[in-house]
Amino acid sequence: MALKITVIGTGYLGATHAAAMAELGFEVMGLDVVPEKIDKLRRGEVPMYEPGLEELLRRHVAGIEGSTGRLRFTMDWAELGEFGDVHFVCVNTPQRHGEYACDMSYVDSAIASLAPHLKGPALVVGKSTVPVGSADRLAAYLAEHAPAGADAELAWNPEFLREGFAVQDTLHPDRIVVGVRSERSEKLLREVYATPVEEGSPFVVTDFPTAELVKTSANSFLATKISFINAMAELCEATGGDVAKLAEAIGYDDRIGRKFLRAGIGFGGGCLPKDIRAFMARAGELGADQALTFLREIDSINMRQRGRMVELTRQELGGGPFLGKRVAVLGATFKPDSDDVRDSPALNVAGQIHLQGGQVTVYDPKGMDNARSLFPTLGYADSALEAVRGAHVVLHLTEWREFRELDPAELGEAAAERVVLDGRNALDAEAWRRAGWRFRAMGRPGA
Template identity: 85%
Template sequence: MALKITVIGTGYLGATHAAAMAELGFEVLGLDVVPEKIDMLRRGEVPMYEPGLEELLGRHVEGAEGSSGRLRFTMDWAEAGAFGDVHFVCVNTPQKHGEYACDMSYVDAAFGALAPHLKAGDLVVGKSTVPVGSAERLAAMLPEGAELAWNPEFLREGFAVKDTLHPDRIVVGVGSERAEQLLREVYAKPLGEGTPFVVTDYPTAELVKTAANSFLATKISFINAMAEVCEAAGGDVAKLAEAIGYDDRIGHKFLRAGIGFGGGCLPKDIRAFMARAGELGADQALTFLREIDSINMRRRGQMVEMAREALGGGAFLGKRVAVLGAAFKPDSDDVRDSPALNVAGQIHLQGGQVTVYDPKGMANARRLFPTLGYAESALDAVRGADVVLHLTEWREFRELDPSALGEVAAARVVLDGRNALDAALWRKAGWTYRAMGRPGA
């Protein structure tokens, strides 16, 4: 008998996972407690921008023309419990307000609501990023006959569909051979493509995601620290990164200096990791992450100062500043802890007239920063600007015509906060081009 799958929580992670499970051939029921979200998903619409997700959803959501009908959505916990054999918990674990620690209230609520409706033999699979030790506590909430596994997610925003259907690894923390076999059945197709399957205990599975994000954050902040040294010494961080990246122990990925990382994962995950290590008495092991976080946040202020210098070193009052980018990364509309919006907000608070444009993040940016100015195109954002800040590395921005932008800008000065634009092309069009960590660039 084919397994049936429920997905608890239909945000970024859950909606993607539900659609992908249907694509893999399973009957899937998604559950959420937010009516508006469920209504959107039932119409085949997704509540966020993620390339390929809406198309994937449309191929399987019940009622859509030409759909397989394998994917439905509900708000009924009893229905979810009766339907599913394997229940994936994909709810959010944000940072606690005013603390570094992780807010587990959504996870706890999901387990508490699901547990009374579970059947003997059901497998609950945690995918949320949680502090190590959570799985053991949550397993105790399940009724006798149901068991828990932990299967961390490694989705990259902008590549979530690919990362779910064709993951670079699958990690499962299990307490029995049966749980392992059920998850091998769920992931049979990617495993058949050769995806590595790593079987661990609960604590190791919980640690994998935070360890991976901490390593990536460290690599990003390392090259940004090198950019600070290059600024002081007159070096070129782009050439430095190129040179060290040829060492295959280091590699070229995540070595582009800029204004740092943001989003809903890396910043809160490394802070929660530090907080949990402190609770476990291992805080000294992760003190380096405090500096990683500090370097990352410092980059935003340094970009503000670069903009001030580009405008003559005085006040921002009365100066027009164009900001290209609002999302924390390209191919996403996610503006949570966005370095681009943080920089825009700082300049605005200091009196600058800031106009922002982003291909997908405008609506979310307006909700978060309603007092900033917004334009409907890059050209309109740059119109009349005294300085242009490139802060999210969208392909659209890399493909802009600097000559056309120069015709509408008040001054041809561009600050590349992502080291992603073609400096020679912009200079040829008469722009003064400046990038972080590249004084001579």
């Protein structure tokens, strides 16, 4: 009999996972506690922007003409428990208010709500990013509170989604990691992921702690690489070096690689910042805090980049206050191909300049609604050209393709002054200079 899959939590991770499981041929039921979200998904609409996700969803949601009908949504825990063989937990694990530690309340609530409805053999699979040690605790809770007892097993299967590539990363993952305690759990997960494994995705079987550590370790390594090149950018500015050439030169070393060596205003989003902070907090709880003290400096370098962009902008405007200065900000999301503005460096810079008296106008291809909700006092434009109109300086802060393809000459006609600061080292400096712009990029003071 074919496995039936449930997905608990239908945000960014859950909605993508549910649609992808249906695409792989499984009968899927998604659950959320927010009625508006469920109503939207039942109509085949996604709660966020992610390339290709809405098309994938509409291909499978029951009740939509032409769909396979393999994907349904509910708010009923009893219905979910009766339906599923494998239950994926995809709820949020935000940073605790006022602390570095991870807020496990959504995960704990999901497990507590599901457990009473597991009356027969079932596998609960955590995908949320959690502090190491959580899986042991949750497995014990399941065994004690589920009617099925020890037959209600737990496994941990961390997610590695990149916003903008989430559909691809779920259907064709670069690795599948499963933390399991039994051959049955491993067998079920091999069945779930049979298609990508057959296509060549590595399937790594570990214990619980290792599976939990994989995601936070990967994010910490990535954060370290990004902050390293930003630290080198500071040194380049102090010495007259060129961080872009520096990155190119060290990137040819295959032990280092070229990815994520573009200096800029740093990382943000709903994962990297809060995950490395939660990792530090958990290390402290375990008495291993010295192992991760370097992450404090990584976090500090990253946050410092935002202030450095504000000061660089001030310099280009003559070094005085921002009062009376019009600043165009291209980009609001923390990265391109997403509408996610959580902990966005771009919006943080825009907000700092606004608070210091600058007249800031923001444009982003997909993040405008979310940006307005978060920073309603900023100005917003319907296009890059409108954002730049009358500006004394233009800040490029999210590396959307649309911005790389802008016509500098056309924008120059609209701007009050032709000054552009590239906070992502992604624009064609020579093309902007040819159009009469004074061009400045982080870590490239003479460029």
